[in-house]
Amino acid sequence: MSFQKYQVSVMANPPKKTYKYTEIPVIQVPRSILPLGIPDINILEKMPYEIVMTKIMLPMKAEDILSLCEVSTKINKICQNEYFWMIKTKYDFGEDIMLSSGDTWRNLYFNKLVPKRLLRQNVERGDIEGIKQALEDESKARYVLDRELIIALKNENLEVVELLLSYHPTPQNVESTLSVLCAIAQIDGGIRIYRIFREYWDLVTIDEINPLHFKELMNCLIEGKNGMILRQVYHDFLNIYGSYPQYREFTEPTQYLNLVYNRGYQKMAFIIQRTYKEYNTNLRRIRKRY
Secondary structure (H helix, E strand, C coil): CCCCCCCCCCCCCCCCCCCCCCCCCCCCCCHHHCCCCCCCHHHHHHCCHHHHHHHHHCCCCHHHHHHHHCCCHHHHHHHCCHHHHHHHHHHHHCCCCCCCCCCCHHHHHHHHHHHHHHHHHHHHHCCHHHHHHHHHHCCCCCCCCHHHHHHHHHCCCHHHHHHHHCCCCCCCCHHHHHHHHHHHHCCCCHHHHHHHHHHHCCCCCHHHCCHHHHHHHHHHHHHHCCHHHHHHHHHHHHHHHCCCHHHHHHHCCHHHHHHHHHHCCHHHHHHHHHHHHHHHHHHHHHHHHC
């Protein structure tokens, strides 16, 4: 067996007595037992506790979390932490969820996980009646259906998408909103879904998207080659942020045209230029009136 050599720092005033130590090799956990995209367990062990909890484990699936907790004593402490299960419950099922007296957040999370899995299975199958039944069994406070919407969009099952949106789901965060918009851009008939999305999506619409995220969204829309959605989203964004000088770098078309030209999408370049020109023409008309 080969051993790693370690460099040991010596104290300024070391004790006179000396000790002999046996070097222990670093245990390498097989990658096969870790979820895809998760850093090596030895790296995780060295990361700050809060980073592992909120950035690594929070978005993970429950079964992956439990697997990870079995291979690390440090990470297993997170699995025993009620605060982690509180934020995980709210992350997956909505901010408005409250804990009943005598219950635990971990117990509440896994009780809610079973109907949520059933809902996703029905979404994947396109089972309309099954989806309705699963949604009726969900908490009435707020529906968080980002992942279900993306599944239905990828399956191009627009009937399921419209059904899910009719329950006025609350987006988890801005990143979820961007993911859903990107999925809409990849399908035929996406413009109709985008308009329904704007009508039903509770609290967060295009005007809630930070300009810093908008380039990421435009990149996704350009890749989708869906000119109608690209035009509508860019038009909506210009109407909100176009008159603010501090957002000019995000609203002017130059950087988006560069993205388009680099990919050879000439038609998309024409749509971006025309949309920006129409916005400026309308803006001048409004200013003349007032």
